Amino acid sequence: MARNPFRSEAEAFRFVLMTVVAFAVIALASLLGGAWVGVPVWAVLTAAVATFYAVRRRAAREIRTAPPHVGSSGERQILVVVDGTTTDETVVGAIERASTGYRKRVLVVCPVRVAQVDHWTSAIDGARVQAQRYLDESLARLRGAGIEARGEIGDEDPLRAIEDALRTFGADTILVVTPSEELERGPARDVVVGARARFALPIAHVFVDAGARAAAARE
Amino acid sequence: MRLRETGLSPQPWTWIGSPRVLIEHADETKGMSLAAAVRQAGYTVAVCPGPAQSERCPLTGDEGCEAAHGADVIVTSLGLGTRQSREVFEALRTRCPRTPLVVEVTREETEEWPDLLQGCEVVISPVTPDALVATVRGVLAPRGQGG
Numbered sequence: 001m002a003r004n005p006f007r008s009e010a011e012a013f014r015f016v017l018m019t020v021v022a023f024a025v026i027a028l029a030s031l032l033g034g035a036w037v038g039v040p041v042w043a044v045l046t047a048a049v050a051t052f053y054a055v056r057r058r059a060a061r062e063i064r065t066a067p068p069h070v071g072s073s074g075e076r077q078i079l080v081v082v083d084g085t086t087t088d089e090t091v092v093g094a095i096e097r098a099s100t101g102y103r104k105r106v107l108v109v110c111p112v113r114v115a116q117v118d119h120w121t122s123a124i125d126g127a128r129v130q131a132q133r134y135l136d137e138s139l140a141r142l143r144g145a146g147i148e149a150r151g152e153i154g155d156e157d158p159l160r161a162i163e164d165a166l167r168t169f170g171a172d173t174i175l176v177v178t179p180s181e182e183l184e185r186g187p188a189r190d191v192v193v194g195a196r197a198r199f200a201l202p203i204a205h206v207f208v209d210a211g212a213r214a215a216a217a218r219e
Numbered sequence: 220m221r222l223r224e225t226g227l228s229p230q231p232w233t234w235i236g237s238p239r240v241l242i243e244h245a246d247e248t249k250g251m252s253l254a255a256a257v258r259q260a261g262y263t264v265a266v267c268p269g270p271a272q273s274e275r276c277p278l279t280g281d282e283g284c285e286a287a288h289g290a291d292v293i294v295t296s297l298g299l300g301t302r303q304s305r306e307v308f309e310a311l312r313t314r315c316p317r318t319p320l321v322v323e324v325t326r327e328e329t330e331e332w333p334d335l336l337q338g339c340e341v342v343i344s345p346v347t348p349d350a351l352v353a354t355v356r357g358v359l360a361p362r363g364q365g366g
Binding site: 063064065066067068069073163166167172200202 | 231232233234237251254255258259260261262263264265266267286
């Protein structure tokens with residue numbers, strides 16, 4: 001999650017001070033060694049400042065929050081965020097494990113993933129239809145496995161979709177479901193890392209083998 | 220498709236309607252375990268790992284800490300063993316003077332820093348989740364927020 005490096009006057013002042021000092025050093029280097037000496041000095045200082053802020057950002061530790069438990073003490077609320085795929089038996093197993101010994105309530109949320117180009121043209125209907133299809137299929141599969149769940153489509157940003165769902169659902173566990181081919185791709189990882197940095201809840205990443213399922217469906 | 224960088228609510232207490240308990244614990248697993256028990260008891264929770272070694276807690280600087288300022292109870296398990304942790308503790312006391320402060324410390328720390336701990340609800344480390352929930356209920360009860 002992004003952390004604004006200039007959240008306070010003190011941080012902005014520090015940045016201005018660093019800039020003034022850096023330009024003073026560049027000017028001094030140019031005066032002493034000629035105009036071209038200033039260029040590598042500028043490059044080194046710019047790299048140093050960029051590194052400084054990158055390290056600070058990485059070191060920033062997040063405060064995680066969570067809403068109160070909703071329902072009786074014998075219930076477990078499970079939020080299943082299905083991102084770019086549908087649920088399968090792996091998800092059923094994860095839900096059963098997360099609710100062992102409790103009555104379970106399950107909410108499935110499918111974020112409406114809108115491509116950048118569709119944003120520019122406001123052509124988001126296709127993404128909504130796709131998300132609704134994922135949702136309908138996911139709910140049907142869960143029902144087929146004996147799990148009663150309700151569902152909704154959510155914000156295109158999965159983290160915001162989670163936050164929205166938590167406002168009314170108060171989950172005890174979050175399952176983030178992504179296709180297995182996204183195992184090493186950034187977006188799926190970003191959602192899980194972002195959710196773990198933001199929410200004080202157990203969060204599991206569940207991969208479904210969408211490719212294998214599609215192949216089976218074709219046969 | 221990328222995540223929007225500004226997609227989330229910037230303030231820490233997103234969920235309103237129930238008392239807010241900030242838990243400061245350097246150990247992620249223990250902090251989450253305490254948070255889970257406090258959630259189950261009906262409270263909104265925030266978990267802060269405290270400042271890393273090279274960091275400064277924003278509460279000790281100009282910017283302050285929205286999580287601390289917005290909490291109904293603060294539970295700090297950062298200890299008093301280092302100067303950094305004592306700075307955070309002192310900042311909690313001076314900048315959030317009306318917020319009940321539950322402090323998890325060792326017996327040795329209670330003997331070493333009695334003045335610092337005066338007026339706080341002290342629990343001896345390691346506190347169990349159930350004991351912490353009972354303590355939080357106890358400090359909120361006079362305010363009608365005991366849960």
